[in-house]
Amino acid sequence: MATTLAQAADGTEAVTHAARIEHVSKSFAGPAGQQLVLDDITLDVAPGEFVTLLGASGCGKSTLLNLVAGLDRPTAGTIVTDGRPALMFQEHALFPWLTAGKNIELALKLRGVPKNERRGRAEELLELVRLKGAHGKRVHELSGGMRQRVALARALAQESRLLLMDEPFAALDAITRDVLHDELTRIWRETRLSVLFVTHNVREAVRLAQRVVLLSSRPGRIAREWTVGIPHPRRIEDTAVAELSVEITEELRGEIRRHGQH
Amino acid sequence: MASTETTAKDKDGGDLAGLEAGLDALETVQTGRRPLRLTLREKVLPPVVAAVLVLAVWQALVSFEIVDDPTKLPSPGAVWHVLREAWLQGELLGYIWTSVSRGLLGFFFALLIGTPLGLLVARVKVVRAAIGPILSGLQSLPSVAWVPPAVIWLGLNNSMMYAVILLGAVPSIANGLVSGVDQVPPLFLRAGRTLGATGLKGTWYVVLPAALPGYVAGLKQGWAFSWRSLMAAEIIASFPDLGVGLGQLLENGRNASDMAMVFEAILLILTVGIAIDLLIFSPLERWVLRSRGLLVKG
Numbered sequence: 001m002a003t004t005l006a007q008a009a010d011g012t013e014a015v016t017h018a019a020r021i022e023h024v025s026k027s028f029a030g031p032a033g034q035q036l037v038l039d040d041i042t043l044d045v046a047p048g049e050f051v052t053l054l055g056a057s058g059c060g061k062s063t064l065l066n067l068v069a070g071l072d073r074p075t076a077g078t079i080v081t082d083g084r085p086a087l088m089f090q091e092h093a094l095f096p097w098l099t100a101g102k103n104i105e106l107a108l109k110l111r112g113v114p115k116n117e118r119r120g121r122a123e124e125l126l127e128l129v130r131l132k133g134a135h136g137k138r139v140h141e142l143s144g145g146m147r148q149r150v151a152l153a154r155a156l157a158q159e160s161r162l163l164l165m166d167e168p169f170a171a172l173d174a175i176t177r178d179v180l181h182d183e184l185t186r187i188w189r190e191t192r193l194s195v196l197f198v199t200h201n202v203r204e205a206v207r208l209a210q211r212v213v214l215l216s217s218r219p220g221r222i223a224r225e226w227t228v229g230i231p232h233p234r235r236i237e238d239t240a241v242a243e244l245s246v247e248i249t250e251e252l253r254g255e256i257r258r259h260g261q262h
Numbered sequence: 263m264a265s266t267e268t269t270a271k272d273k274d275g276g277d278l279a280g281l282e283a284g285l286d287a288l289e290t291v292q293t294g295r296r297p298l299r300l301t302l303r304e305k306v307l308p309p310v311v312a313a314v315l316v317l318a319v320w321q322a323l324v325s326f327e328i329v330d331d332p333t334k335l336p337s338p339g340a341v342w343h344v345l346r347e348a349w350l351q352g353e354l355l356g357y358i359w360t361s362v363s364r365g366l367l368g369f370f371f372a373l374l375i376g377t378p379l380g381l382l383v384a385r386v387k388v389v390r391a392a393i394g395p396i397l398s399g400l401q402s403l404p405s406v407a408w409v410p411p412a413v414i415w416l417g418l419n420n421s422m423m424y425a426v427i428l429l430g431a432v433p434s435i436a437n438g439l440v441s442g443v444d445q446v447p448p449l450f451l452r453a454g455r456t457l458g459a460t461g462l463k464g465t466w467y468v469v470l471p472a473a474l475p476g477y478v479a480g481l482k483q484g485w486a487f488s489w490r491s492l493m494a495a496e497i498i499a500s501f502p503d504l505g506v507g508l509g510q511l512l513e514n515g516r517n518a519s520d521m522a523m524v525f526e527a528i529l530l531i532l533t534v535g536i537a538i539d540l541l542i543f544s545p546l547e548r549w550v551l552r553s554r555g556l557l558v559k560g
Contacts (some may be wrong), residue, residue, distance in 0.1 A: 069456055086456065093453035096554040099469045106467060110458040130282050140555025143289030145282075158457065176285055182278050 017082070018162040018194030019045040019068055024077035025219075026063055037063050039219035041077070043200045045194050047161065052197045052205035052212050054248070056256050058200065060220030061198045065166050069242065085162040085196075086155035092147035094139045100150045101126065101135030107157035125153040128187060145176035156191070165197040169204070178236055181207055185232060202252065205235050212217050212248060216255045223255055336522040339528065344522045353506075361492060361507035362534060364420070368427030369488040375428065375550030376435030378483065380477075383436060384443035385465070394440070397433050405430030405491035409498045418501040424490060433486040438480010442473030478550050482543040489535045508534070 025037040037060040045051050053061045066072045068079055069087045094103050103123040114119060126134055129149040139147060148168055155163055169177045185208060188195055199205050206210045209228055216223040226248060230240045317338055323329050324337040332340065347373020348354040383390050383397060408429045409422075416422040446469055454460075454468035505512070508531045515523030551557040 024471070068437070071452060071455060084456075084458070087453075089449065089453065091449055093449050095450065095468070095471065096556075097474065100533075106459075107457050110463065130279055131286075138553060138555060141290070143286060145289065146286055154457075176289075179278065179282055179285060186278070 009050060016043050016046070018047050018049065018081065019043075019082070019085070019196060020078075020080045021064075021068065022078050022080075024064070024067065024074045024079060026060065026072075026258065027075050036219040038074075039221045041220065041222060043213060043222065045162065045196055047082075047194055048192045050188055050195045050197065050208060050210045052199055052209040053214035053215060054199060054202060054205045054212055054252065055199060055220065056217050056252065059215040059217040061200075061215055062166055064215075064220065065164050065196065065198050068162075069164055072079045084158070084160060085164050086158040086160040087164045088148075088151055088155045088166065088168045090167045091113075092139070092151040093142075094151055096139045098139075099135065100131070100139065101214060102135045103139070103150060103152045104157045107154045111158060121157070122153075125157055126150070128156065128190075129153045129183065142178075144172050145180060148172065148180060152184070152187070156187070156193075160193075160195065162194045165195060167199055168197075170199070170201070177204075181236070182233070184208065185234075189232070202249050203236055203241060206230075206241050206245050206248065207234050207238075214248065214251060214255070217259060224251055225250070333519060333521050336525055340522040341525045344520075344526045345529075348526070357506055357508055357511050358530060358534060360505045361496065361509065361531075362538070364423055364507065365427065365485075365489050365492045365538075366423045368492065369431055369485055370422060372428050372431035372435055372484060372488060373481070375478075376432040377439060377477075379432065380436035380439030380480070381443070381465075385469075386439045386475075390440075397440075398437055400429075400433040401437060404494075405487060406494040406498070408491070409495050412495070414501055418499055418504065420504065422499060423495045423504075426491045426495040427488045430487040434484040434487045435477075435480050438483060439442075439477045440472060442476020442480070443469055445476055446472040474550055475547075475554070475556065478543070478547045482539065482547060485538060485543055486535070487530075489538070493531055 021043045024038060024041045025036065027034045027036045029035075041064060043051075053064065055061050063072070065087070067074050068081060069085055070081075071087075094100070095106070098106060101119075101122045104125055105118040108118045108121055109115075123132075123135060126132060129152055131146060131149055131153070132222075134142070134150070136147065139150075142150065151168070169180050172180065181204065184195075197205075197208060206228055212226045212228060214223045214225070215221065226244065228244065230238065230244070234241055234245055295466045320335075323335060323337050329335040345354065348357070379397075383394050405426060408426045412425045412429075416425055450468055450472050451464070454464050459467045492507075492510045493512075496504075496507045497513050500513040502512040506514070508527055512524055512527035512531070515521070515527055548557060
């Protein structure tokens with residue numbers, strides 16, 4: 001059962017976790033009976049912490065994110081989050097019948113922000129993702145990178161303490177992705193948000209995160225964790241980033257190899 | 263310490279902002295309106311040429327006496343003459359208005375019934391299982407089939423006409439909405455749910471706007487069905503007290519063996535059907551598609 005912290009316990013518990021995932025398992029009905037996708041995942045995200053979930057395909061990382069977002073329920077275990085998390089997808093998922101600004105205003109409206117404050121707040125958020133003046137632009141008039149930035153602004157409009165990101169930059173070209181990594185780091189540091197970021201890109205994980213969590217595949221289990229102590233600003237081509245990436249990639253390859261052995 | 267951090271951050275931020283502005287400029291596609299001359303040449307000229315060709319062939323058939331019986335094929339000039347007479351006597355607009363007002367009012371009622379019905383079928387599983395197949399089956403039933411029962415139930419009056427229009431148009435409108443809702447990408451629904459648009463809010467802010475293209479296509483088809491059903495009703499159930507619409511005009515022409523009048527009526531029915539579509543439904547559809555970037559130019 002996913003509950004918010006406000007409803008959980010007796011209210012005396014201080015907010016020490018943006019998300020607390022305890023012994024969570026998830027199985028789906030498949031062709032060969034019940035298939036276990038996630039097996040006994042326990043993971044905490046501290047307030048203001050940036051955690052990346054890393055894994056090969058079939059590790060259930062997107063499933064886990066859906067569970068934390070409350071879009072699905074775990075088969076076993078509990079997930080507690082500090083309010084309803086914001087979620088960003090690999091596709092921008094902006095509504096094409098609204099302009100960029102109105103997409104953000106809809107998020108504000110659904111959160112109950114009064115009408116006269118929405119426009120100004122949307123402009124502020126667009127400025128935060130450096131898209132000042134894009135309020136009236138239609139979604140199809142924006143480039144891939146701009147769309148993801150509007151999507152980020154819309155997610156930020158939810159004023160959630162936890163931002164979930166499901167491979168949000170995977171479909172972008174390398175140059176744009178690199179720029180958006182810098183952007184995301186800047187915004188994360190400015191807003192002190194907690195971020196749970198799913199990716200299969202090791203360098204991306206190391207470049208962005210304070211903590212990298214490696215999931216094994218079928219079923220998804222936490223295989224290993226690394227704390228990334230490299231100071232910001234980081235670059236994707238930094239030696240420290242490369243060294244840690246090599247180490248993690250070796251571990252990831254080991255996990256994948258195990259599946260070929262039986 | 264604080265000041266160095268700020269400068270470092272500003273410098274870094276400035277570089278990043280410049281880089282990003284450059285990327286945005288490179289990747290943004292410039293769009294503009296088509297020049298009017300091009301529109302005229304590519305969109306207006308071809309149908310005009312086609313119409314002129316048809317007229318020329320028609321005139322040739324009469325002039326070269328390939329068909330020399332005016333009770334079978336009147337000349338374009340004779341049809342023009344009948345149209346002119348009707349116009350000069352002030353009856354032409356009356357015929358058109360009688361039919362168009364019926365058609366649009368009937369369509370409006372069909373809209374009021376078809377929209378909630380379509381939404382119900384699309385969103386409630388039991389309702390879909392119960393009446394979904396019948397609703398799509400009804401689309402293939404020629405609406406002319408409804409005229410005899412409607413006359414028996416309601417008599418020869420305007421309500422009978424409206425009943426026939428409703429039976430023809432409601433299934434189209436409802437089905438358009440159903441297919442529109444079915445084609446809403448699941449990603450939009452997930453995105454809506456994470457933003458807090460669940461239940462009725464989800465329907466209003468996400469499902470309905472996302473389903474709009476399918477709905478508008480349904481409206482367009484609904485209008486075509488309305489107009490067809492109405493003409494069928496007017497031809498079969500023509501009765502002096504009902505006023506002369508275009509269908510009655512056609513029937514009157516047949517009774518008087520006046521082929522020019524029959525052609526006049528057919529031309530008017532066709533013209534009005536096309537005109538309503540061109541003036542109302544096509545612009546609506548284009549606007550919906552263009553604002554979503556779904557209309558490919560060329």
